[in-house]
Amino acid sequence: MKQLEGKVAIVTGGAAGFGEGIVRLFVEQGARVVLADLDVAKGEALARQLGAATRFVRCDVAVGSDVATLVTSCVEAFGVPDIVINNAGTTHANQPMLNVDEATFDRMFAVNVKSIYHMAQAVVPLMRRRRKGVIINIGSTAGIRPRPGLTWYNASKGAVNLLSKSMAVELGPDGIRVNAICPVIGETGLLEKFMGVPDTPENRTRFIATIPLGRLSRASDVAAAALYLASEAAEFISGVELPVDGARTV
DSSP states (O other): OOTTTTOEEEEETTTSHHHHHHHHHHHHTTOEEEEEESOHHHHHHHHHHHGGGEEEEEOOTTSHHHHHHHHHHHHHHTOSOSEEEEOOOOOOOSOOGGGSOHHHHHHHHIIIIIHHHHHHHHHHHHHHHHTOEEEEEEOOGGGTSOOTTOHHHHHHHHHHHHHHHHHHHHHGGGTEEEEEEEEOSBSSTTHHHHHTSOOOHHHHHHHHTTSTTSSOBOHHHHHHHHHHHHSGGGTTOOSOEEEESTTTTO
């Protein structure tokens, strides 16, 4: 029996990185998935590759009307989502905090934090009517044990981590579970920005040295954690801030 057989999921930022890993594993485990992303070419290509169980919707998660359209598109294609993964995110380059311009700050908080507000407005009423649902927000170890040079990004992910717990408390009586997954720095398209230096083996080594298990996080790590939290095996798990970090935050 596949772990997500018959389930419907939305994954934002689903065309690459952690999001792509989640989409692929969820489809493999029986879910029908609507993946949202700004990268139309990658999103459409992934949906074609994965077949009839997948739909792509272009969505800027910082725009409320885009998120509302995304949820409506999911309902029309597959039904009310059982699972929502708020994965889309961005960062500023690793640099002194005062060097980050206001437009970059605003965009980052809109994508990383306000997007969850927009998604909640669109999807929580649907889940409440069914008295069930799973929301997983992709936070970060940056919101638990921050690295220097990423102050404003750290703050945005601290907000994601905390609001996940608050959502869990408020939505629990409605049968809705909410958890945060907190990856350590990973092998994604944002790696160079997080490091603030070119992605070379030598520079990676400096960051890997802070992770006791000795490597960066991978999409497969985050996808496996999301699968567990979305599945019936985690039916009593809510309000958790789950580090996927090789013991980085210990």
